[in-house]
Amino acid sequence: MFESNILSLSIWVPILAGILVLLTGGDRNATLARWLALAGSIAGFVVTLPLWTRFDRADGGFQFQEGWGWIPSFNIHYHLGVDGIAVPLILLTSFTTVIVVLAGWEVIQKRVAQYMAAFLIMSGLMIGVFSALDGILFYVFWEAMLIPMFLVIGVWGGANRVYATIKFFLYTLLGSLLMLVAFIYLFHQTNSFEIVDYYALPLPLTAQVLIFIAFFMAFAVKIPMWPVHTWLPDAHVEAPTGGSVVLAAIMLKLGGYGFLRYTMPIAPDAAHYLSGFMITLSLIAVVYIAFVALVQQDMKKLIAYSSISHMGFVTLGMFIFNPLGMEGSMVQMISHGFVSGALFLCVGVLYDRMHSRQIADYGGVVNTMPTFTALAVLFAMANAGLPGTSGFVGEFMVILGALQENFWYAFLAATTLIFGAAYTLWMVKRVYFGELTNPHVAALKDVNKRELLILGVLALLVIGFGVYPQPITEMTHATVNQLLSHLANSKLPGGTF
Amino acid sequence: MNSAIVSDLYAALPEIFVLVMAMAVLLASVFLTERNRYVAYILTQITLLVAAFITVSTHTSGVGYSFNGMFVDDPMADVLKMMIYLATSVMLIYSRSYIALRGMYRGEFFALVLFAMLGMMVMVSGHNFLTLYMGLELLSLSLYTLVALDRDNARATEAAMKYFVLGALASGMLLYGMSMIYGATGSLDISQISSSLMNGVPDHAVLILGLVFIVAGLAFKLGAVPFQMWVPDVYQGAPTAITLLIGSAPKLAGFAIVIRLLVQGLEPLVIDWRGMLVLMAVLSIVIGNVTAIAQTNIKRMLAYSTISHVGFLLLGFLSFNPLNYNGPASAMFYISVYVLMTLGAFGVILLLSRKGFEAENLDDFKGLSQRSPWYAFLMLLLMFSMAGVPPTLGFYAKFAVLQAALQAGYVWLVVYAVLMAVIGAFYYLRVVKLMYFDEPLDHTPIAPQFDVSIVLGVNGLAVLVLGLMPQRLMELCAYAIAHSL
Numbered sequence: 008m009f010e011s012n013i014l015s016l017s018i019w020v021p022i023l024a025g026i027l028v029l030l031t032g033g034d035r036n037a038t039l040a041r042w043l044a045l046a047g048s049i050a051g052f053v054v055t056l057p058l059w060t061r062f063d064r065a066d067g068g069f070q071f072q073e074g075w076g077w078i079p080s081f082n083i084h085y086h087l088g089v090d091g092i093a094v095p096l097i098l099l100t101s102f103t104t105v106i107v108v109l110a111g112w113e114v115i116q117k118r119v120a121q122y123m124a125a126f127l128i129m130s131g132l133m134i135g136v137f138s139a140l141d142g143i144l145f146y147v148f149w150e151a152m153l154i155p156m157f158l159v160i161g162v163w164g165g166a167n168r169v170y171a172t173i174k175f176f177l178y179t180l181l182g183s184l185l186m187l188v189a190f191i192y193l194f195h196q197t198n199s200f201e202i203v204d205y206y207a208l209p210l211p212l213t214a215q216v217l218i219f220i221a222f223f224m225a226f227a228v229k230i231p232m233w234p235v236h237t238w239l240p241d242a243h244v245e246a247p248t249g250g251s252v253v254l255a256a257i258m259l260k261l262g263g264y265g266f267l268r269y270t271m272p273i274a275p276d277a278a279h280y281l282s283g284f285m286i287t288l289s290l291i292a293v294v295y296i297a298f299v300a301l302v303q304q305d306m307k308k309l310i311a312y313s314s315i316s317h318m319g320f321v322t323l324g325m326f327i328f329n330p331l332g333m334e335g336s337m338v339q340m341i342s343h344g345f346v347s348g349a350l351f352l353c354v355g356v357l358y359d360r361m362h363s364r365q366i367a368d369y370g371g372v373v374n375t376m377p378t379f380t381a382l383a384v385l386f387a388m389a390n391a392g393l394p395g396t397s398g399f400v401g402e403f404m405v406i407l408g409a410l411q412e413n414f415w416y417a418f419l420a421a422t423t424l425i426f427g428a429a430y431t432l433w434m435v436k437r438v439y440f441g442e443l444t445n446p447h448v449a450a451l452k453d454v455n456k457r458e459l460l461i462l463g464v465l466a467l468l469v470i471g472f473g474v475y476p477q478p479i480t481e482m483t484h485a486t487v488n489q490l491l492s493h494l495a496n497s498k499l500p501g502g503t504f
Numbered sequence: 505m506n507s508a509i510v511s512d513l514y515a516a517l518p519e520i521f522v523l524v525m526a527m528a529v530l531l532a533s534v535f536l537t538e539r540n541r542y543v544a545y546i547l548t549q550i551t552l553l554v555a556a557f558i559t560v561s562t563h564t565s566g567v568g569y570s571f572n573g574m575f576v577d578d579p580m581a582d583v584l585k586m587m588i589y590l591a592t593s594v595m596l597i598y599s600r601s602y603i604a605l606r607g608m609y610r611g612e613f614f615a616l617v618l619f620a621m622l623g624m625m626v627m628v629s630g631h632n633f634l635t636l637y638m639g640l641e642l643l644s645l646s647l648y649t650l651v652a653l654d655r656d657n658a659r660a661t662e663a664a665m666k667y668f669v670l671g672a673l674a675s676g677m678l679l680y681g682m683s684m685i686y687g688a689t690g691s692l693d694i695s696q697i698s699s700s701l702m703n704g705v706p707d708h709a710v711l712i713l714g715l716v717f718i719v720a721g722l723a724f725k726l727g728a729v730p731f732q733m734w735v736p737d738v739y740q741g742a743p744t745a746i747t748l749l750i751g752s753a754p755k756l757a758g759f760a761i762v763i764r765l766l767v768q769g770l771e772p773l774v775i776d777w778r779g780m781l782v783l784m785a786v787l788s789i790v791i792g793n794v795t796a797i798a799q800t801n802i803k804r805m806l807a808y809s810t811i812s813h814v815g816f817l818l819l820g821f822l823s824f825n826p827l828n829y830n831g832p833a834s835a836m837f838y839i840s841v842y843v844l845m846t847l848g849a850f851g852v853i854l855l856l857s858r859k860g861f862e863a864e865n866l867d868d869f870k871g872l873s874q875r876s877p878w879y880a881f882l883m884l885l886l887m888f889s890m891a892g893v894p895p896t897l898g899f900y901a902k903f904a905v906l907q908a909a910l911q912a913g914y915v916w917l918v919v920y921a922v923l924m925a926v927i928g929a930f931y932y933l934r935v936v937k938l939m940y941f942d943e944p945l946d947h948t949p950i951a952p953q954f955d956v957s958i959v960l961g962v963n964g965l966a967v968l969v970l971g972l973m974p975q976r977l978m979e980l981c982a983y984a985i986a987h988s989l
Contacts, residue, residue: 033877078900080978081907121877143903147894154888157933161941169941173933180893180929184922191907191918 013057014071014087017097018135021051021104025127028120037119041112044123048108051130052101058094064481067091067489069140069203077144083200086140091486092267092337093137095479096260099344100137103256104130107249109461110352114248114359115163122163125155126249133257137264142190142200149225149261150183156250156258163247171238171245178238182228186269189221193273205273206493209500215277222270230262232322233292236315243311244364248355251307255314256348260340263321267333267490271325275494278326285326290419292319297426301433306354306364309434310347313390316423317343317402323420324405328494330487332408337483338476339401342389342469346398349386349465353379356458357438360451366434371443375451380439382454382462387435389469391428397472515570515577518558518585519625525551526618533611541609545600548614549593556589565987569631573693576631580763580836580988583980584628584756591753591843592621597959598851599745605859606743608653616653617749620646624757627764633682633692636761640678640725643757644671647750651742663741670724670734678721684714685770694769701772715773718765719780726758728814729787739807744857744864747803748850751810752843759817759839767824767832767989774824781822782917788815789921793928803864805931806849809890812928813842819921820905823912829985830911834904836981841889841901844970848886848963852879855952855960869935871944879950880939882964889967891932892925897971904978 024047031040063070069088077085089097107126115122132155135148153176160172190200192214197204210218228235239259243251271278278285293316300312317339324336356379357372358364373380389396392403402423410417443449454462472479513520525547533544559582567578596617603609619642626639648671652664686692688710689700705711720731727735739747766777792812799805820835856863856872863869873880889898902925910918952960970977 078975078978080975080982081903147899150894150899154893157936158940161937169937172941173930173937176933177926177929181923181926184925185919187903188906188910188915188918188922191903191910192915194907195911 011071011073013054013061014073014089014134014138016054017051017058017101018087018131018138020054020131021047021101021127021134022131024048024050025124025131028124028127031120034117034119037116040120040123041108044108044127045105047127048101048105048130051127052105055097055101055134058089059098059482062089062091062094062482064091065485067485067487072140074140077141081143081194081200082198083143084141085144086201087138087144088140089138091483092264092490095337095341095482096257096264097134097137099260099341100130100133100257103253103344103348106348106352106461106465107252109457110252110355111247111249112457114355118162122159122247122249125159126253129155129159129253133261136261140202142193142202142205144200145202146183146187146190150180152258153179156254159250159253160242160246164245164250166245167241168245171241174238175242178228178235182225182235185221186225189218192218202268202273208273209498210274210276211500212276212280215274215498216280219270219274219277219281222265222273226262226265226270227288228262229265230259230318230322231315232288232318233296233315234288236292236296239315240308240311243314243351244305244307248351248358251351251355252348255310255351256344259314259318260344263318263325263336263340266322266325267336272490272493274498276497276499278494279328282326282328286323286416289319289323289326290416292316293323293420293423294426297423297430300430301426303430304366306357306366306434306438307351308364309366309430310350310354310390313427313430314343314347316427317347317390320402320405320420320423323416324401324408327408327412327416328491329408329411330484330491331404331411333487333491334480334483335401335404335406335408337401337487338397338404338472338479341479342397342401342472345465345468345472346386346389346396349382349462349469350390352458352461352465353383353386356454356462361447366437368445369438369448370441370445372439372448372451374443375449376453378459379454379462382466383439384435385466386462386469387431389473391431392424395470395473397469397476399473400476512570512575514562515568516575516629517562518555519622519629521558522551522555522618522622522625525554526615526622529618530611530615533615536611541604541611544611544614545596545609548596548618551618552589552593556586559585559589565983567988573695574632574635575629577629578988580760580984581629583984584760584836585625587756587840587843588621588624588628588753591756591847592617592749594847594851594959594963595745595748595752597955598847598854599748601953601956602745602854602857603743606654608743608745613650613653616646616650620650620749621753624753627757628760630761630764631694633686633694636764637675637679637682639757640761641675643754644675644725647746647754650746650749651738653746654743657743659741660743660746663738666734666741667738674721674724674731676721677717677724681714681717681719681721684710684717688714694764697769698771701770711773712776715770715776716780718770719777719784722758722762722765723784726755726762726814726817727811728784728818729791729811730784732788732791732811735811736804736807739810740801740804740864744803744850744854744862748847748854751806751846751850755839755843755846759836762821763832763989766821771826774826778822778824781818782914785815785818785822785917786920788812788818789924793924793931796928796931799931800866801864802853802866802869802935805866806846809928809931810846812924813838813890816902816905816921817842819909819914819917823905823908823914825912829982829989831908832989833978833982833985834908836985837904837978838901840977840981841897844963844966845886845889845898848882848960848967849890851956851960851963852883852886855879855950855956858948866935866938867945869938870942870946872939875944875947876950879960882960883939884936885964885967887932887935889971891929893929895968895971897967897974897977900971900974900978 623643823831
């Protein structure tokens with residue numbers, strides 16, 4: 008039975024664990040809630056492992072499929088399935104959940120059960136997004152995950168949390184509702200909500216462009232692309248550390264995944280037609296947002312802008328339509344999941360001790376926290392794209408892919424290796440090195456075992472995938488090729504482009 | 505006895521029973537002392553239960569006319585009546601302690617509620633302009649009185665006055681429109697009007713004028729813009745228990761009367777009334793959602809939210825097309841979901857009210873999650889449901905009407921509606937923000953009676969559980985519409 012229901016288990020184990028954690032009640036049982044949450048998140052991670060081990064890497068289609076009729080009135084199915092694009096992201100999600108539960112272990116003292124439950128439930132919902140093969144099922148997961156995130160930022164966030172969380176919610180809702188309209192339109196064309204039926208549906212260019220725009224609104228906001236990125240710095244800054252980690256490591260990837268799963272295959276001609284537009288926006292994000300990151304005073308804001316800049320690489324890699332670029336996008340998404348998550352955790356470690364995120368309040372942290380600084384500098388280097396770290400692989404693949412398409416795309420994209428290094432290293436210099444000026448910094452204690460465990464595991468992954476990215480590319484290879492050959496065929500009723 | 509009369513009476517058995525019981529409650533309450541008031545309450549609940557039993561046991565999937573076509577018993581009527589019983593019963597459970605603390609726990613209250621409900625039942629089953637009008641008036645007059653029942657409450661009296669004057673005006677308009685249709689077609693019977701319109705009526709101008717008045721009268725009763733002015737004042741001014749009554753079950757009857765008049769009777773004029781509904785939907789959605797943002801009183805906010813929900817409901821009606829029933833079925837689904845959500849939301853407001861204290865300001869919800877995590881969670885579900893966020897039931901309601909409107913070709917209207925839904929989400933989110941992100945101002949423990957806590961829990965969770973499994977309710981609505989139109 009478990010053979011065929013791995014995906015359902017991956018979704019529902021964390022959600023049920025979350026409900027169980029909620030049932031522990033108030034903060035009197037906080038310890039129980041923590042351990043239960045840890046057990047739930049580990050169980051959630053373990054049930055996703057078979058996806059990795061049993062996945063047939065030679066097959067680019069959907070595997071582990073399961074499905075039954077859910078709302079027959081509208082021909083809506085509970086249909087799940089994953090391909091090579093979804094599996095790495097699902098594992099990233101279930102893994103990050105364990106990290107997040109550990110990261111909130113001592114930091115969160117208020118409403119512990121609700122906090123832990125929110126992350127567990129969110130994890131299940133995000134895995135649902137990655138594995139849904141039915142438009143409405145996807146939409147339900149997609150929107151439902153906003154609710155726990157809204158609460159996480161709003162309840163455990165910083166001073167300006169209400170503004171940030173409402174902005175986050177409304178921004179995302181606006182984009183998603185247009186996507187819903189597109190789904191309903193496609194439903195009336197095919198009388199089905201199955202994504203596979205949409206792949207096969209011929210559509211005139213006008214319809215494709217409109218569908219592209221509707222999906223673009225949903226995914227561009229999520230990933231986020233310039234100029235609809237403004238919710239992200241606010242949300243990141245105000246969110247508690249765990250919230251920032253999930254936002255950066257997973258939620259942004261939902262946008263990238265959406266482009267690959269929905270926008271491009273459903274409207275391939277529009278994707279070609281608008282690729283110049285998409286590439287322009289991506290390059291603006293890569294270059295301009297890097298400059299914006301350079302001037303930030305707040306560490307979380309800096310990392311948030313750096314995320315937007317890195318996500319520019321992801322969209323760039325997708326819309327140059329070659330295997331190198333697209334696989335580079337995938338590698339970049341996974342790597343960014345580890346690196347940005349780790350960077351936010353580092354800020355969290357500092358914030359828990361100093362209650363400040365301002366770069367100016369720090370300086371000379373290396374003197375009091377040597378172990379921590381070593382790890383933090385490693386993640387910063389990965390963020391800057393140093394060869395040997397996972398951050399380099401994705402960026403390099405995308406730049407190579409872009410070079411095949413157009414020299415100037417590659418040139419502009421490559422500038423990030425300079426700017427990225429500039430803003431990251433400048434932050435490292437000001438925070439970790441230099442003179443000890445602040446007496447509070449002088450009194451800092453180095454990372455404890457729990458923090459060391461979290462950051463250490465992430466460091467191993469960052470270096471591991473930097474040296475040997477094969478597992479990711481192997482996983483995505485067949486699917487990317489299949490997707491690209493699908494994209495090469497026009498869906499216009501006439502035939503050619 | 506003549507067998508035709510027997511079968512006529514048989515068809516109207518639930519109505520007859522409710523009428524008899526309403527009078528019995530009124531009569532019994534004369535003999536009830538202060539201590540025995542609960543007898544009237546229990547009698548009313550038993551009435552609802554027995555009426556439900558009668559409706560179920562006389563249900564057939566066919567359409568039966570009685571009293572020379574004045575009265576119809578079809579699946580839509582049966583389903584709607586069942587929903588009305590349920591909504592009324594839940595409303596009585598929620599408001600019992602509220603009205604007791606405000607001196608309204610009297611026999612008249614229960615009798616008037618039963619009369620109002622009888623009016624709704626007649627509206628649901630009316631198949632003639634006169635029966636429909638009679639049902640509407642019975643409902644309206646009972647509601648006017650109920651609003652004013654707390655007679656020392658100046659605000660409630662003012663609200664009742666406004667409600668009465670504007671409601672009477674609306675009834676007048678409706679009646680005027682009906683008279684013109686009668687003049688043009690020579691009949692008051694829904695089926696005959698429809699068939700004579702099919703055959704073509706010489707004087708189209710009179711028909712259209714009559715139609716305009718009918719639509720305006722219905723819009724008044726439903727609370728659609730530009731006839732919405734009474735809604736916020738009445739919602740705010742009426743005692744919360746009565747607001748709950750006005751906001752819930754009568755909407756089901758309002759749905760039915762629109763189906764009977766526009767969709768069944770004036771079906772051949774669909775091209776004419778569709779445009780009016782489009783305009784009203786556009787205005788209702790924007791004015792309801794935008795004005796709700798500015799409110800500080802939650803009853804008033806929910807009133808504006810109702811107006812925007814009516815706008816969405818109209819999307820379902822205006823997608824009607826004689827070839828398929830997607831539009832009306834989605835509208836019926838929408839209104840049943842709406843009633844469920846309204847019951848829950850007002851249930852929570854009633855829960856927070858106590859002796860001498862009306863929980864009606866948004867600030868009264870501050871920190872509810874710390875005072876009572878369970879009820880805050882239920883309210884959270886209800887608010888997200890009203891905003892139309894999955895996996896709650898409210899999403900499927902919006903989904904149903906949007907897909908119907910898109911099928912009817914109103915792409916721009918659908919895009920407009922979803923953009924407005926984002927604006928609407930803001931004020932529902934604000935309630936969640938107050939409950940979860942703010943510190944409580946008031947630390948009075950919340951200790952509802954046992955039955956209230958059970959029913960409210962079921963009501964709130966239903967929004968989530970039915971959201972995960974909406975198929976049954978959708979099927980029920982589709983069945984009711986398909987076997988009745």
